[in-house]
Amino acid sequence: MMTNISVLVSGRGTNLQSIIDAIESGGIAGAKITAVISDKKDAYALTRAENHKIPGIFADPKSFSSRQAYDDHLLSILQENKTDLVLLAGYLRIISDSLIAAYENRMINIHPSLLPSFRGLHAQQQAVEYGVKFSGCTVHFVEPALDGGPVILQKVVPVLDGDTEETLAARILVEENKAYPEAVKLFVEGKLKVDGRIVTILE
Numbered sequence: 001m002m003t004n005i006s007v008l009v010s011g012r013g014t015n016l017q018s019i020i021d022a023i024e025s026g027g028i029a030g031a032k033i034t035a036v037i038s039d040k041k042d043a044y045a046l047t048r049a050e051n052h053k054i055p056g057i058f059a060d061p062k063s064f065s066s067r068q069a070y071d072d073h074l075l076s077i078l079q080e081n082k083t084d085l086v087l088l089a090g091y092l093r094i095i096s097d098s099l100i101a102a103y104e105n106r107m108i109n110i111h112p113s114l115l116p117s118f119r120g121l122h123a124q125q126q127a128v129e130y131g132v133k134f135s136g137c138t139v140h141f142v143e144p145a146l147d148g149g150p151v152i153l154q155k156v157v158p159v160l161d162g163d164t165e166e167t168l169a170a171r172i173l174v175e176e177n178k179a180y181p182e183a184v185k186l187f188v189e190g191k192l193k194v195d196g197r198i199v200t201i202l203e
């Protein structure tokens with residue numbers, strides 16, 4: 001059985017790239033990215049998709065009258081592509097509850113902090129300003145609460161004296177690009193058991 005993956009993006013797509021690479025190298029077996037969907041026309045992630053012969057789709061939010069109408073359109077694209085798993089990889093729009101519900105426990109996001117600390121935008125800057133000594137990244141299932149779903153994996157990095165948003169973001173990104181393919185591999189292999197908020201990794 002092949003797991004069909006669709007990836008929602010808005011920007012440069014390093015996390016998308018890490019998953020493409022893991023699939024192409026055989027690190028993740030039994031999965032295929034069938035669509036990369038962007039809400040931004042010039043997202044470099046679309047170029048990455050094209051470079052790997054993966055269909056890239058620009059869905060323009062301006063062509064829709066509401067978030068619901070836009071997300072209904074996304075859902076139809078996901079269904080046309082027979083999507084089993086939706087990955088958010090630097091996708092910057094809030095997603096409507098109906099779209100999240102359609103992919104309950106089958107939609108995953110990555111966030112650049114140790115949740116539940118520093119939800120929302122500029123998580124790395126929030127961490128620097130708060131003065132925490134460790135931060136990192138979280139891969140989690142998506143629920144309607146922003147950055148609030150069950151945690152799959154976290155990776156920790158130190159916050160060093162003199163760190164800026166940029167230097168901390170770069171240190172976290174190295175771990176993101178490892179954590180996301182790891183989590184996708186576990187999902188594809190059927191090793192994630194979700195019970196309420198608790199995700200157990202099966203042997």
Ligand code: GRF
Nearest residue numbers: 012013014015090110111112
């Ligand atoms: C990452 O920091 C991710 O955690 C956040 O958005 C950024 C996307 O980076 N959600 P990229 O587009 O995958 O390079």
